[in-house]
Amino acid sequence: MNGTAFWSPVRLSLQVSLLSSVIVVIVGTAIAWRMSRRSFHGKTLVETAFLLPLVLPPTVVGFLLLVLLGRRSWAGRAIEWLFGAPIVFTWWAAVVAATVVAFPLAYQTLKVGFASVDRNLEDAARNAGASDWQVLRHITLPLASRALLSAFILGFARCLGEFGATLMVAGNIPGRTQTIPTAIYVAVDTGKSSMAWAWTACIVLFSFLLLLFTRRSQE
Template sequence: MEFSITPILLSLKVAVASVLIVSCLVIPIAGHMAKRDFLGKDIVESILTLPLVLPPSVVGFMLLYLFGKNGPLGKLLESLFNIQVVFNLWGAVIAAVVVSFPLMYQSVKAAIESVDPNLENAARTLGAGEFRVFWTITLPLARNGVLAGFVLAFARSLGEFGATLMIAGNIPGRTQTMSLAIYFYSESGMTQQAMILVLIMTAFSFLVIYGLNRWGKGPNHRSKRGIMND
């Protein structure tokens, strides 16, 4: 069997779709959780970050139960939109969304919490509503954390394996992402093909970490280093 770029393309499709969905969910949820206190907040936050510590097989089993043919969400989607999630690329996207959500959530929430409340209060005294304050003051000031969460979520979605295998299966050309292809090639003794994908994934992961480290240091670090050199 020859090497195919299809797993790479499928992984990119899943990662892009996942990050777009996660971004739409995380930004309002993290904004609310960072700025509001309510009864049971710790419980809600624990649920939101639970996939971060659960084994992928547990996450996959839960998704399979919920979105399976006889599952509550699976029946609903099939009856309303004629969408079947199990053994479909949608299953891979949902798995990626669930496992990458906590990473972006924690990064965005921490960034929003670090915004100076005096700047937000100044906007309120000038007549800006909460919605406008969030989108024009809070979120722009938290952009570094949002971008970091975006990149981490993309990388996590790109490398998702366990939950994807359980809900989407390992169907070449349909649901076989890079992580699944590496496993399949390795089990089939196709070491060269597996190594190519391993190198691609490793190079991408390195670039993600390197880029985040450089971004985190920011211009202040570079200016301080210049002063020290002088």
């Protein structure tokens, strides 16, 4: 087994999952906190849209991203103008795909965590003169720290196993966009069962350790 051929998808998967999970937690924290503390007309529709990638087939999510970020779309043209190259079929496209499919899971986890925080503590801090940012930083986030950790780990695990959306929008380019799931698909399709088993064992081990750590941290 070629060492470079084996470790390239592993390294790329870990990089994509790490960056996507950080983005998901940061964006998810801001949105989940606001959504858990505010009521407005159409809130149910907005939350339903947030959760849509959770129930849509990953290939559908990938196709929509491909249409949105492709060269024919205004977003795709704007990205190409800003960065001098299209985003589709690049490493960054894999990050976008993983972020989108992992966001609903992290959002739900964070929203439940923020809902469990005692609102009376937040109100007391505001009455004492604290701003919303100070309340979030010094009270809400520390009390919801387990939800933050769970959102990051579950998001990482979801990103690590992402296949359909990544394949659609980032492709399967060895050394550039080939992640562990897409590498397993190619290995099985080409009869390289030993490589497929090695990558499968790798992703199963990573996922098991992540879930084990999540359970231990919540005890």
